[in-house]
Amino acid sequence: MTILKGHQSWLFRDKPALLSSGTVVGPFEGRGPLGRDFDIVHDDSLVGQDSWEKAERTYLEEAAKIALQKAGMTQDQISFYIGGDLMNQITSSSYAARTLAMPYIGMFGACSTSMESLAIASYLISTGGAKHVLAGTCSHNSTAEKQFRYPTEYGSQKPPYAQYTVTGAGAVLVASEGDGPRVAAATIGRVVDMGITDPFNMGAAMAPAAVDTIVSHFRDLGVGPDHYDLIVTGGLGEGRARACQRPVRQASHPDAQDAFSRLRHDDLRLRQADGAGRRQRLAAAPPS
Amino acid sequence: MTILKGHQSWLFRDKPALLSSGTVVGPFEGRGPLGRDFDIVHDDSLVGQDSWEKAERTYLEEAAKIALQKAGMTQDQISFYIGGDLMNQITSSSYAARTLAMPYIGMFGACSTSMESLAIASYLISTGGAKHVLAGTCSHNSTAEKQFRYPTEYGSQKPPYAQYTVTGAGAVLVASEGDGPRVAAATIGRVVDMGITDPFNMGAAMAPAAVDTIVSHFRDLGVGPDHYDLIVTGGLGEGRARACQRPVRQASHPDAQDAFSRLRHDDLRLRQADGAGRRQRLAAAPPS
Numbered sequence: 038m039t040i041l042k043g044h045q046s047w048l049f050r051d052k053p054a055l056l057s058s059g060t061v062v063g064p065f066e067g068r069g070p071l072g073r074d075f076d077i078v079h080d081d082s083l084v085g086q087d088s089w090e091k092a093e094r095t096y097l098e099e100a101a102k103i104a105l106q107k108a109g110m111t112q113d114q115i116s117f118y119i120g121g122d123l124m125n126q127i128t129s130s131s132y133a134a135r136t137l138a139m140p141y142i143g144m145f146g147a148c149s150t151s152m153e154s155l156a157i158a159s160y161l162i163s164t165g166g167a168k169h170v171l172a173g174t175c176s177h178n179s180t181a182e183k184q185f186r187y188p189t190e191y192g193s194q195k196p197p198y199a200q201y202t203v204t205g206a207g208a209v210l211v212a213s214e215g216d217g218p219r220v221a222a223a224t225i226g227r228v229v230d231m232g233i234t235d236p237f238n239m240g241a242a243m244a245p246a247a248v249d250t251i252v253s254h255f256r257d258l259g260v261g262p263d264h265y266d267l268i269v270t271g272g273l274g275e276g277r278a279r280a281c282q283r284p285v286r287q288a289s290h291p292d293a294q295d296a297f298s299r300l301r302h303d304d305l306r307l308r309q310a311d312g313a314g315r316r317q318r319l320a321a322a323p324p325s
Numbered sequence: 326m327t328i329l330k331g332h333q334s335w336l337f338r339d340k341p342a343l344l345s346s347g348t349v350v351g352p353f354e355g356r357g358p359l360g361r362d363f364d365i366v367h368d369d370s371l372v373g374q375d376s377w378e379k380a381e382r383t384y385l386e387e388a389a390k391i392a393l394q395k396a397g398m399t400q401d402q403i404s405f406y407i408g409g410d411l412m413n414q415i416t417s418s419s420y421a422a423r424t425l426a427m428p429y430i431g432m433f434g435a436c437s438t439s440m441e442s443l444a445i446a447s448y449l450i451s452t453g454g455a456k457h458v459l460a461g462t463c464s465h466n467s468t469a470e471k472q473f474r475y476p477t478e479y480g481s482q483k484p485p486y487a488q489y490t491v492t493g494a495g496a497v498l499v500a501s502e503g504d505g506p507r508v509a510a511a512t513i514g515r516v517v518d519m520g521i522t523d524p525f526n527m528g529a530a531m532a533p534a535a536v537d538t539i540v541s542h543f544r545d546l547g548v549g550p551d552h553y554d555l556i557v558t559g560g561l562g563e564g565r566a567r568a569c570q571r572p573v574r575q576a577s578h579p580d581a582q583d584a585f586s587r588l589r590h591d592d593l594r595l596r597q598a599d600g601a602g603r604r605q606r607l608a609a610a611p612p613s
Contacts, residue, residue: 041454045404045428116333117513125413125472127433135516140333140541142441142513145415145431153430157445164452166329184413225405225430228423253428 040163043257045225052219053162056169056210059103061096063178063204075205076103082179082204093122093177094129096206098136101173104208115139115210116167119158121150122175123184123202129175139171148243148272149226150174151207156223158211163220165213173208185236199237200274222258226250240274247273248281252288262286328451331545333513340507341450344457344498347391349384351466351492363493364391370467370492381410381465382417384494386424389461392496403427403498404455407446409438410463411472411490417463427459436531436560437514438462439495444511446499451508453501461496473524487525488562510546514538528562535561536569540576550574 042048060075067078077099086092101118105111118139121127127143134141146153151174158170179189181202187193211220229249233242247270255261262268262285270278330336348363355366365387374380389406393399406427409415415431422429434441439462446458467477469490475481499508517537521530535558543549550556550573558566 040452041404041456047454116329121431121433123414126411126435131516135518138515140513140515142445143409143433145409145433147414157430160452160454161448164328164448164454166335166448166452168329225428227426227428228419230423 042222043253045227045253046257047156047160047223048258049159049163049220049222051163051213052221053159053211053213054215054219055217056212056215057104057107057217058207058209059100059105059107060207061099061103061205063096065178065201066203066205076100082177089177089179089183090124090128093124093175093180093204093206094132096177096204097122097129097133097173097175097208100175100206100208101133101137101171104171104173104210108210108212110169110210112137112139115169115171117142117158117161118171118173119144119154120171120173120175120208121145121154123147123150123181125184129177129180130173133173133175137171148239151271152223153225155209155211155220156225158209159220159223162211162213168212170211171208172211173206175206176202176204178202178204185239196237198274198276200240200272222254224250224254224257226253238274240272240277244273244277244281248284251281251285255288262288330510331541333515333541334545335444335448335511336546337447337451337508337510339451339501340509341447341499341501342503342507343505344500344503345392345395345505346495346497347388347393347395348495349387349391349493351384353466353489354491354493364388370465377465377467377471378412378416381412381463381468381492381494382420384465384492385410385417385421385461385463385496388463388494388496389421389425389459392459392461392498396498396500398457398498400425400427403457403459405430405446405449406459406461407432407442408459408461408463408496409433409442411435411438411469413472417465417468418461421461421463425459436527439559440511441513443497443499443508444513446497447508447511450499450501456500458499459496460499461494463494464490464492466490466492473527484525486562486564488528488560510542512538512542512545514541526562528560528565532561532565532569536572539569539573543576550576 040047040050061077062075063079063082072078083092084095086095118134118137119142120130121144122129127145130143144150144154154172154174158172161167161170178201182189226246227249229246231245251268268285273281328335328338349365350363351367351370360366371380372383374383406422406425407430408418409432410417415433418431432438432442442460442462446460449455449458466489470477514534515537517534519533539556561569
């Protein structure tokens with residue numbers, strides 16, 4: 038029996054079902070366009086904890102419990118908890134795994150951790166290696182800023198193109214049968230480094246890998262962008278996600294190196310435009 | 326088709342083969358009892374790099390290349406690279422994955438990363454989800470000390486029971502057929518936290534989870550300690566590994582809570598003995 042498709046994709050013949058999900062976010066995310074869709078929107082991004090790290094863990098534990106409750110299941114019915122986060126040694130996930138007391142498979146893929154965990158969870162379910170799997174991930178703006186940029190307490194200025202790491206957690210319960218969306222396939226990406234080193238612009242660093250993974254998915258499954266109603270990526274930011282569209286649309290004649298070069302060019306152009314816009318804004322509103 | 330056995334174990338009917346391996350270590354490890362068994366023993370733990378982190382990555386890249394060379398294979402024949410390490414955001418593995426340019430599944434399980442990666446690799450191979458998988462992990466004493474204790478440059482005193490994180494890397498090539506050892510089963514463990522907070526004594530922190538995983542393995546597979554010629558754990562240190570033997574041997578009548586209590590008791594006793602021994606040694610050799 039083989040479900041490897043092409044070089045790096047899995048085609049799930051028995052498509053796993055997403056039985057239920059739990060989503061918990063902070064106040065900023067609650068005010069966003071998806072605000073009404075989250076299970077819990079906290080007013081306090083610390084959720085009563087005494088550190089951002091403990092708050093992040095709390096978000097994840099809540100998301101996991103909501104997913105279990107919605108499915109009417111208990112922890113001992115779950116074969117494995119699969120997940121990770123952005124912290125050193127995926128601390129938030131490991132402490133949540135202690136609370137959840139389930140056999141635990143720790144993952145790390147930065148922004149891709151959520152889909153990496155879902156891919157492995159779906160694989161295990163579709164091949165009979167688990168009865169139910171809980172896949173989850175979390176981040177907290179104030180822990181991520183501390184890890185990758187400057188602690189939020191510093192109040193540092195950020196460039197206008199800087200992105201914002203979510204304060205929130207999501208967990209999904211995967212099973213072989215049941216109502217809910219089905220996972221049909223998964224493609225595992227490579228590390229594609231185009232030399233972007235700006236920690237405020239992680240979208241630009243990730244965009245080439247996003248394009249590479251989507252184009253590899255098309256190649257392995259023998260489909261094109263028209264096969265899908267919607268192609269969703271995460272973590273790229275608006276400008277970078279837009280810049281990815283052209284190489285992805287042209288994937289029927291993939292010329293990866295060329296697409297990447299254009300992506301890098303677009304990125305430089307966007308950053309220059311950002312900088313020019315910022316200078317204009319500063320000129321229009323001089324310090325009083 | 327199901328290969329889930331018991332609550333948290335996988336039984337591989339088509340047992341994956343370990344085709345080849347690559348091992349690279351530093352000078353201290355080369356002087357140890359396994360010194361002659363490693364493929365490369367470096368004289369310089371920095372291996373010509375300008376940071377410990379870059380050195381760690383170099384060890385891993387070398388180990389991966391040796392494993393490929395021994396099997397006479399090239400990077401493009403490998404479906405997935407699976408691995409992780411002890412660094413923030415598993416940096417060493419992610420940069421090695423960039424060099425290897427293979428589809429990459431990042432994992433984190435601290436000391437268990439090696440077996441976690443091998444378990445997932447074996448699972449993928451045994452279920453037809455990959456043709457060849459490279460599983461690897463690495464650590465460097467000087468990066469780990471910096472992360473978890475104090476930078477080695479400080480020359481801090483360490484208690485006599487303190488363990489030593491390996492400078493080295495290992496990689497193994499897993500395939501569905503071929504000569505070499507076979508992987509017959511895998512059990513995924515839980516986080517078991519008995520409240521040990523001493524960063525010099527990670528063996529004590531990990532021992533309860535080691536016992537829990539081994540006992541779960543016996544329970545799931547319906548075997549006992551007599552089923553194996555040798556039970557090998559990693560990272561526990563001599564005292565803690567010895568302390569694990571009793572609860573593992575008594576696993577035919579597992580009373581987990583009781584076994585853990587004894588383990589904790591043994592740990593306190595060992596640490597007291599360590600402390601007393603140290604005071605005696607200090608008394609015997611007063612500062613000149």
